[in-house]
Amino acid sequence: MIEGAVSSYEKIKSKTSLREILEVACSFEASARDFYTDLIPKVGKNMRWLVEELAAEEQQHFDLLNGLASREDIAEQIKAEVRIPTTDTRFSDAVQLPDLGAKPDDQAVLQYAMGREQIAMEHYRSLAEGTEPGPIHDLFGYLADEETKHKTELEKVYYEVVHSGGV
Template sequence: MTEVSCRSMHDVVAFAISREEKARDFYRDCANSATNKGIKEFFREMAEEESRHRQLLADLDLSAEKPFSDLDEHGNVRDLHLSDFMIDVRFSPDIGYQEALAMAMKKEEKAHAFYEAWKGRCASEKSEKLFSFLAEEELRHKRRLEEIYDSEILQEG
């Protein structure tokens, strides 16, 4: 796994962009390989979300005194912890909706944990703010997926 360089904010942002691109590419590959039309659309939407994150990072003005002032301050997102009780699901072209949701939740859970772990590793307040924002965004994605899973899978059963 590539490590974050804390030498500069440009390094930190470039690393975060790279992670968002990998996530986007993963979801695009899933969308291209999935056989079910609805599953294809689900993965396309996930890829678009990762693309929006990538663009948000690319648009940051790191020369500004407060480069993250444009980042939304959402407050704390409550984690439903549904994915804590799930096993990792591997993609297959005929993956079902429940499995696709579980796979995506686990990916978002891992991304959140990754950014959380990096919050205190770089010595700058700016990098900590960036990692906090990214961790919260991943948790927000996970929460949205958990809400869908709860309403469309658990409540249906």
């Protein structure tokens, strides 16, 4: 093979279907929802509202992605092959959840949540940039914007908790 040439196998390996991407995104959002739901009784009352809100947001994202994946009017688009984003491995790995223990510390919860929002924000932005205009592109752009807002809000709460002594 010529130096610098990309083999056919590498080209195939660098792409996946939008259906597979949506399935992974649904798993990502479902695992986050379940993680936060399980975390609710473990956190202190001052953080419970935030964890409940995070669980609800992840459920909304799951519903949006799942709804898109089942739309018959875009079934052909979902079969399309797209380049796998460079963020794919980090995003897929984030389905694996940490064990924060029976009484997680507020700072650890916030750090985990901010990191997860960062990964999702980058991944959805990359997916939006790599898809054609239409419902799929719009949803990924919307989710990227939502994750950005969530991360910003979490950073504010983190600052209050860590630097100001609590919410």
